Amino acid sequence: MPNPVLFEVDNHTAIITLNRPERRNAINQALLIALYDALDEVRSSGTIRAAIITGAGKSFCSGLDLEAFHSENIFNPRGDGRDFPDVINACRKPIIGAINGHAVTGGLEIALQCDFLIASERASFADTHARVGIHPGWGMTQLLQEAVGIRRAKQMSFTCEFVDAESAFNWGLVNEVVPHEELLQRAKQIADAISEANRPMLDTIRELMESRRNASLKQALVKERRGFEAFARERKLIGG
Known part of the structure; x- marks a missing residue:
């Protein structure tokens, strides 16, 4: 079985890739365990100075795998009492979200927990908690309005409609939109600049x-x- 998260280090930058492309990188317990382990490695490393989170295939992350939601431990996947916000906030190193495609619901929450986002022109964003009837748990109600303002956050969360990359840039959700094939290169350039900081x-x-x-x-x-x-x-x- 392929690793649900790929981890590599380029210079002083960790590249964390959500790797369930056949499920649009949907979140299950195995993916979360691997993601948390990767973030812990970033935190504890003496040489890693920044990290990039991106997705394999056409999606960044499509949110919870609903099959796993009903059968797996999504909110305490390693049994240590730590959930996604706990793990990423403990990392304390700059994390760039390189959004290569759809970032939906839980996937959007993963993106919102990053320090900032660089988006492919193919990226899009949606909060569908209200459509699927699942309570937000990773910061959506607070971090989305912090990023785009409460009125636009309400529009996204109430309508569950997708926001394209250009609109996400205009709304302040992402810092830059770049050609799809240049996404990771640009994220690495930014990470390299961060690595040179005191x-x-x-x-x-x-x-x-x-x-x-x-x-x-x-x-x-x-x-x-x-x-x-x-x-x-x-x-x-x-x-x-």
């Missing part, structure tokens, strides 16, 4: 950006300023 400072900037979710703008700005003052004192750029 890692401790990159981690600090990420933490400051993400702290805005739980703080007012004023509180977030104060936190950034205090961090700069501590940085400057340590390097004797300012007195005190």
Whole structure:
């Protein structure tokens, strides 16, 4: 049986490929176990500085395999109490979603958990939770509106209609749209640029950006300023 997730390292970048193309990379327990293991490897590696998640074949990920949903442990696949948001958020290294085709429902949630997305011109996005009658569980109701605004998020989630790559770019869901054959190359270029950054400072900037979710703008700005003052004192750029 083919590996449900392929894992390779190119320079300092891990490339994680969802690999069930015959099922449009639908999510089952085996795929999740392999995906979580890959993300844990990214987290623990001393040489991997960024990761790319993409899909094999024509789809990025079509969401839950409904057959597996009723017969397998999707939400605690390794039996360690950790679900997808727990694993990817613990990774703490930049993750680029390279969206090569359909990203649907659970597949869209995987994409939304990435730091940002680069899309093939063939990519499309949909949230069909309301159509299939399955409760969102990986951040759809919060992360989609964070990406596109609450009104567009409501439109996507209420209608279950697909959004093409151009619209996804215009709405702010993806950062770039590139020709299909250039997708992975472009994602690698971005990952290489990230790999050249100062890692401790990159981690600090990420933490400051993400702290805005739980703080007012004023509180977030104060936190950034205090961090700069501590940085400057340590390097004797300012007195005190």
